[in-house]
Amino acid sequence: MKKIIIVIAIFLFDRVSKIYLLNLQTNGINIDFYVNPFLNFYLVWNTGIGFGIASMELSIYYHLLTFIILLVNIMLIFFLLKSKGIYAYLFALIIGGSLGNLFDRLYYYAVPDFIDLHLGDYHWFVFNVADIFITIGIIGFILAEFLMKRKFL
């Protein structure tokens, strides 16, 4: 039950952040905020997958990619329900974020990214709240693989 609550909480947190920024833009505010020397908010729309790969126009390939991501999500939900202990929480983090991005792919046909970390003029990829949780989940998953000998299922 806890796993499901984590998934829903992350999904809602991601949705609220995206809706808030998109509402700002609808009200005529350009999403290009300077927060501090390392962080900007700058809205871009991603039609592809992670790290700017496979950005494309809306086409059959876009829908095919969305379908693959949907299948991956279903597979992950299956793992979530089967897994136990730390792995269950890590899967919950990944799925919470992943469902947030999948929702955008289906609803807006693109994923809004707006967090721009940079050091001077060197920018990291622009990401969103869902990506943070997915990345934490994946890093945790890799660390758990190193540190724990237990299988995740």
Add this chain to the structure above:
Amino acid sequence: MTKKIIYSFILLIFLSSCETMGSVKRGLTGEKKQSTDEFLVRKKNPLILPPDYENLPSPEAGISVAEEISIFEKSLGTSIGEDTFESDSSSESLEKSILKKIRSK
């Protein structure tokens, strides 16, 4: 274990949606967005003084407006303030009546 880590990275790429600002190259080199095209801006020449600027008379050296009016009045032999142009009932135009006045002086 290596397989699982590779799968994890593939999962990360598929599920996350981080995007560059345009292209991977631009994202890594940090070019943020299109800035002003400097080639569309025409360069202005710097402001310079005219060559004989020093020789031009300064406004203080010239005659004042009041003096100018008094010289004009003197040449007309009358004051501008007075109503010297009487309305003539004849068919002469105003111009002719002025010329007549001037000649008569």
